[in-house]
Amino acid sequence: RKEVEQDPGPFNVPEGATVAFNCTYSNSASQSFFWYRQDCRKEPKLLMSVYSSGNEDGRFTAQLNRASQYISLLIRDSKLSDSATYLCVVNDSGTYKYIFGTGTRLKVLA
Amino acid sequence: GAVVSQHPSRVICKSGTSVKIECRSLDFQATTMFWYRQFPKQSLMLMATSNEGSKATYEQGVEKDKFLINHASLTLSTLTVTSAHPEDSSFYICSAPRAAQSTDTQYFGPGTRLTVL
Numbered sequence: 695r696k697e698v699e700q701d702p703g704p705f706n707v708p709e710g711a712t713v714a715f716n717c718t719y720s721n722s723a724s725q726s727f728f729w730y731r732q733d734c735r736k737e738p739k740l741l742m743s744v745y746s747s748g749n750e751d752g753r754f755t756a757q758l759n760r761a762s763q764y765i766s767l768l769i770r771d772s773k774l775s776d777s778a779t780y781l782c783v784v785n786d787s788g789t790y791k792y793i794f795g796t797g798t799r800l801k802v803l804a
Numbered sequence: 805g806a807v808v809s810q811h812p813s814r815v816i817c818k819s820g821t822s823v824k825i826e827c828r829s830l831d832f833q834a835t836t837m838f839w840y841r842q843f844p845k846q847s848l849m850l851m852a853t854s855n856e857g858s859k860a861t862y863e864q865g866v867e868k869d870k871f872l873i874n875h876a877s878l879t880l881s882t883l884t885v886t887s888a889h890p891e892d893s894s895f896y897i898c899s900a901p902r903a904a905q906s907t908d909t910q911y912f913g914p915g916t917r918l919t920v921l
Binding site for chain 2: 728735736737738739740743781790791792793794795796797
């Protein structure tokens with residue numbers, strides 16, 4: 695089983711749609727969680743950290759369920775510029791090490 | 805603005821040559837930096853952890869004699885791909901955490917695209 699699993703997609707959605715991505719992780723001792731966005735042939739950029747209480751940043755909402763070892767990202771009112779690969783990232787417990795999921799590709803269509 | 809830089813951004817070399825990639829933290833000190841590799845349509849895979857003043861620690865399956873890491877100062881880590889072969893062609897990315905807390909976010913360099921002919 696992979697340490698961090700994501701549905702690779704692609705998710706093709708129309709502009710204005712709401713789309714949700716899921717991610718599961720295997721290490722129950724993992725301490726911190728993030729969603730990164732990666733555009734084609736570029737480095738990953740932090741989208742948001744994920745907290746147990748859930749957090750929202752504009753059109754983006756992230757949720758963490760530690761009991762189920764599950765992380766989600768919800769994007770509302772999708773824009774063309776949201777087209778990218780979304781990487782679920784888990785911080786290995788006790789270290790700085792990031793474990794990346796394979797990423798979920800999103801394409802927002804006009 | 806960018807907080808981690810990499811150089812070069814792109815390199816094409818012949819098989820058998822060595823290539824050095826630099827990773828710099830621009831406005832903070834990084835005692836630890838990370839090197840990742842990303843093949844097309846795959847995710848980032850951690851290769852090694854670069855430690856200032858001590859040896860790098862390598863992930864399982866990564867050859868330390870092939871991928872030489874030197875963390876010469878608190879703002880610079882270098883990765884040298886020795887005797888590069890076409891299968892080493894990949895996107896190499898470094899990252900650095902900004903603060904001495906394991907939950908802090910990491911900042912990624914812009915990556916180096918290596919093509920070995």
